[in-house]
Amino acid sequence: MxxxxxxxxxxxxxxxxxxxxxxxxxxxxxxxxxxxxxxxxxxxxxxxxxxxxxxxxxxxxxxxxxxxxxxxxxxxxxxxxxxxxxxxxxxxxxxxxxxxxxxxxxxxxxxxxxxxxxxxxxxxxxxxxxxxxxxxxxxxxxxxxxxxxxxxxxxxxxxxxxxxxDSWLINIAKRCVNGFNIILIIGLVATGVMILGMFFKDMSHIAAGSVEQGVLGTLGTLLMLWVVIELLDTQIGHIKGRAFAIKVFVSVALVAELRKVLMSSIGHENWRENAALIASVLVLGLIYWLISKVENS
CATH class of the missing domain: 1.10.490.10 (Globins)
Incomplete structure (x- = not known):
């Protein structure tokens, strides 16, 4: 009233x-x-x-x-x-x-x-x-x-x-993203450790007398280790606010295929399998080049 x-x-x-x-x-x-x-x-x-x-x-x-x-x-x-x-x-x-x-x-x-x-x-x-x-x-x-x-x-x-x-949902989503980012970093570190194990295994081939297999395997493993380092650096930069670099993930596939090519050169794969590997490397290389060109421009 x-x-x-x-x-x-x-x-x-x-x-x-x-x-x-x-x-x-x-x-x-x-x-x-x-x-x-x-x-x-x-x-x-x-x-x-x-x-x-x-x-x-x-x-x-x-x-x-x-x-x-x-x-x-x-x-x-x-x-x-x-x-x-x-x-x-x-x-x-x-x-x-x-x-x-x-x-x-x-x-x-x-x-x-x-x-x-x-x-x-x-x-x-x-x-x-x-x-x-x-x-x-x-x-x-x-x-x-x-x-x-x-x-x-x-x-x-x-x-x-x-x-x-909305705020509650956004906070939950942010926490999940942060958690997934941490899991991804831990996973990449664990992958790097496993690649180091592969590196020592390839070195053991050299010590055992299989020099060619050991050298080529070591080169492929080092390429993979380099990619993991790049992925870790990219992920840390992304968490800090840098732009997401999709080029790095293309390089992962490219390096994996290059390692297969290196290993196939000492194996007994037929020419069709080797041709398929080379073709996949060329395609991935082209994609990598196109992405690099777009990012630079």
């Missing part, structure tokens, strides 16, 4: 204004169907607002609520219940997705339409019509203020809940 009393005081709605509003009551009561028709004809003529009335049932329910608002508007009873009803109107507009400016526009049109009806009814006493319209104008301003305020509060509440959910 205190809130509505403060609003009445803030908008300078005096006892004389309340009496003037009561004089408008019979006029609005007698013309409320006409006012509702005018209001909804405008709404349905606009594609943006017409989409909110999907069927006759929705339209009928909205008309009933609008007429009830008109009755309350000129009732002269502005208690806590009136305050609650206006707050509920703003919340409903948010839930259905009605833009805030539409509320302002439609209230303005209804206000001017009712002012015209008052002027027609008191055409023999224009000063009285002006006083009634001035008092009604204050009440319309109060109504619009409350509707807009409750609209904004409901909108902020809805967006705040959405923001909290």
């Amino acid at each position: 205190a809130e509505i009393k403060k609003l009445l005081s803030d908008y300078n709605i005096s006892l004389d204004d309340l009496e003037n509003i009561k004089l408008a009551g019979p006029i609005v009561e007698g013309a409320k169907k006409k006012i509702a028709d005018h209001h909804y004809d405008r709404l349905l003529a606009d594609d943006q607002s017409a989409r909110f009335f999907k069927d006759e049932k929705t339209l009928s329910r909205a008309r009933e609520a609008f007429i009830q608002w008109l009755d309350d508007l000129v009732s002269g009873d502005y208690s806590a219940g009136y305050y609650t009803k206006l707050n509920r109107i703003g919340a409903v507009h948010v839930r259905i997705g009605l833009p805030a400016f539409q509320v302002n526009v439609q209230v303005s049109h209804v206000r001017h339409f009712i002012e015209g009806l008052i002027c027609q009814s008191y055409n023999t006493d224009p000063p009285k019509a002006a006083r009634i319209n001035e008092s009604l104008g204050k009440l319309f301003d109060l109504n619009l203020d409350l509707m807009t305020r409750s609209y904004r509060e409901e909108e902020l509440r809805t967006h705040f809940l959405s923001y909290k959910l």
Whole structure:
């Protein structure tokens, strides 16, 4: 009750204004169907607002609520219940997705339409019509203020809940990404250790007398170790904010194929397998060159 009393005081709605509003009551009561028709004809003529009335049932329910608002508007009873009803109107507009400016526009049109009806009814006493319209104008301003305020509060509440959910999901995603980055780095380090094991194995071939196999195997293993180092450097740079270097991942495939070519030169693969390996190296080399050219440009 205190809130509505403060609003009445803030908008300078005096006892004389309340009496003037009561004089408008019979006029609005007698013309409320006409006012509702005018209001909804405008709404349905606009594609943006017409989409909110999907069927006759929705339209009928909205008309009933609008007429009830008109009755309350000129009732002269502005208690806590009136305050609650206006707050509920703003919340409903948010839930259905009605833009805030539409509320302002439609209230303005209804206000001017009712002012015209008052002027027609008191055409023999224009000063009285002006006083009634001035008092009604204050009440319309109060109504619009409350509707807009409750609209904004409901909108902020809805967006705040959405923001909290979005923030929570984003934080979870960030934590997962950080975890995966750590796992990737650990995996690359482990791969590097295993490649070192391969390197020592290839060196053992040299010690055992298989020099050619050992040298070629060692070269291939060192190439793979170089690639792992590049991948580690790229991943660390990516975590620090550098651009993602896809070229490095192409080089992984290229080095793996080169190692196969080196090993096949001392093996017994047929010429078709060797040709396929060479072709794959050429294709990967071309892709690597194209990516390098694009990055440089």
